[in-house]
Structure formats: structure tokens, C-alpha cells
Amino acid sequence: MTGKKTRGTIFRSLLAAAFAMAISLSPASAAGELQLITPELLQREKSRWIILDARPKTEWSVGHIPEARSFSWEDYTRTDELGIPFRPLPPAELAAALGSLGIDERSHVVVYGDADSSWGGEGWTIWILSWLGHQGPIRLLDGGIQGWRQGGFPLSVGDTEPAASLTYALSLQPQHDITTEDLMARQESLTLVDVRSPLEWLKERIPGAVRIPWSDFYEGPCRSPLSPEKMKRLMADKGIDPGKPVVFYCTGGVRSAYAWMVHQLAGFTGGINYEGGMEDWLRRPGGDGSR
Secondary structure (H helix, E strand, O other), X not given: OHHHHHHHHHHHHHHHHHHHHHHHHOHHHOOOOEEEEXXXXXXXXXXXXXXXXXXXXXXXXXXXXXXXXEOOHHHOEEOOOOOOOOEEOOHHHHHHHHHXXXXXXXXXXXXXXXXXXXXXXXXXXXXXXXXXXXXXOEEEEOOHHHHHHHOOOOOEOOOOOOOOOOOOOOOOOHHHEOOHHHHHHHHHHOEEEEOXXXXXXXXXXXXXXXXXXXXXXXXXXXXXXXXXXXXXXXXXXXXXXXXXXXXXXXXXXXXXXXXXXXXXXXXXXXXXXXXXXXXXXXXXXXXXXXX
């Protein structure tokens, strides 16, 4: 009897260990995995997450989700030595900025914006985290600040209590970005998607690009990102080959980062944000913006 009990105990232990390993290897536990989170779930689980507000700091100061820290692209970009605006700060500076907000590479992070004043900044912030090699889970707040308000949840005004500074360890993921030189060399093997306005497109564009305005990547009064099914339909309707890497671009990488984010949420692989955008393309030899 004792032998049977021992064998049963061992079997249950082995089964539990196998189950734990399956969970640890499941896609939901992948490093830096990106998913949506509802306002209701975030409200219940706020203590588990560090919240980043991707709107301009002026919007954050008027009212933000309690304990949210401001992280707007306007504060973390610069004009580089070639005169190209909207370039992200160097990775080490971005890592230091995240560390000063109490975020390390394994932190659980929720990002939100409003798809109006942030100009897709929530996508840019998520792209930055992915590019830096974030290891912890990343969530986009579905519906952004509008969805939070619609749920009747409170807002805070004024500064958030300073967080204890951490060290953010970089593990740069260059596949999420592309240089102009690499784009020119690989152009035949890539699909380029221009997410700018019709006027911008008519003025100048990268030859061979398909235009899908960035506003097509979200829907509804709360500006929710397209569902995976609708995103896949949109790409198919535009004749985009899912077997080719897709490069999204705009003026300087913010709106295109939003499109990249929706592409990621839909389960596509091979998405790239050309963060230099038209500003970079037009300043390089051969980048004449021809039609």
C-alpha cells in the first residue's frame, strides 16, 4: 500500500512539474509578449502593473490614470546630427529614463494613449520597449484613456509618487527597425506601407509603397486597435503578401509604430517600423520621394 501511495505521489509530482513547464514555455509567457488589457481588468489588477501614459505631458497633467507615469514620444526623441527630427534617444538614455521611472527589463508594463493627441504614441512606446528588448509582459489598454473614462474609473491630477530607480538591462532587437541604407538595399523583398494622410502621400512617398492611413488601424469611439481578424482582412484587401516582411513608415516613426503594434497584436511576424520615416528618406542619396 505504501508503495502504491509513493508511486501515486511521484506521478502527481511529475505531472505538476510537466504542467508548470508547459505553462512556462507557452506563448503567453513569451518574453516581451504583447496583448490587450481591458480597463476593468487593469482596475482590478493595478498593483501588478506599471502604467505608462503615452500622451503629451500636457494631457497627462490634466488627468491621468492613477499612478500612471508620463512617457511621451515628444520627450524621448531628438533631432540628430544629420538634422533628422523625431529620432529616438540613444538606447542607453532610454534605458536610464525607464529605470528612473522604476521600470526594469522584466517589469509588467501597461501603456495607454488616446489616438488623438498622442498621434499613435502608445504604439511608439510599445515599439520602443520591444526594440530595447523588454522581457516582461507588455499590455496595451484597450480603448486608451477614453475607454478608462467610459468605464467610470477615476483619474488623478498632478505628479505621481516617484518610484525607486532601477537598472534597465538592454538587449537591443534591431529587427524591429530598419535603416534607410538597408531599406534601399532590400526594397524588392519588402512590402512598404505608408500610413500618412492623402496630402502627405501626394506630396512625396517612397516608390512602391502601399498607402493605408494610420487611422484605418483603429476603430470605434474609444479608438480600439483593429481585431486580429479585421487586421488580417485589411492587409489582404490591400494585396499585402503575408510572406514578406512589412515595413511601416510615416514622417518620423510615431504613427507607423502604431500600425506596427496592431500588426503585432494580430499575430503577424516580420513587422518593421521605419522610425526614420520620410524625414530620413529625403535626406539620403537616392531618397528623392519620387512617385
